Amino acid sequence: MNHDKVITMKIPKQIKRYCPFCKKHTQQGVNQAKKKGRSALTYGAKQRAKKRGASRGFGGLGRYSKPAISGWKMTGKKASKKTDLRYSCKECKKMHVQKQGIRAKKVEFK
Numbered sequence: 001m002n003h004d005k006v007i008t009m010k011i012p013k014q015i016k017r018y019c020p021f022c023k024k025h026t027q028q029g030v031n032q033a034k035k036k037g038r039s040a041l042t043y044g045a046k047q048r049a050k051k052r053g054a055s056r057g058f059g060g061l062g063r064y065s066k067p068a069i070s071g072w073k074m075t076g077k078k079a080s081k082k083t084d085l086r087y088s089c090k091e092c093k094k095m096h097v098q099k100q101g102i103r104a105k106k107v108e109f110k
Helices: 043-051
Strands: 008-011 014-019 024-032 085-089 095-097 106-109
Touching: 014 085, 024 106
Parallel strands: 008 106
Antiparallel strands: 014 024, 024 085, 085 095
């Protein structure tokens, strides 16, 4: 796959779409927010830390005592990040986030 060519995803600044707060279709402004990285302590990491504690006593760790699945490994990193679009309703002035990001190398608002 050739990653040299940057394809720009063009998105309109204003779009008419459903507002979950007004419960109707309204004119909405679109802007992009920077994706936040995940927390260092995920849910599983917190569980493992809790189980590693001194007051654990006896017994296995269940799924955490088994070795990791080996055999295949994903290498390299993805060429693009997912977009994080925020839509602000012009009527109720509330903002909501898109449900699922679209992978794009570059996003341009026209």
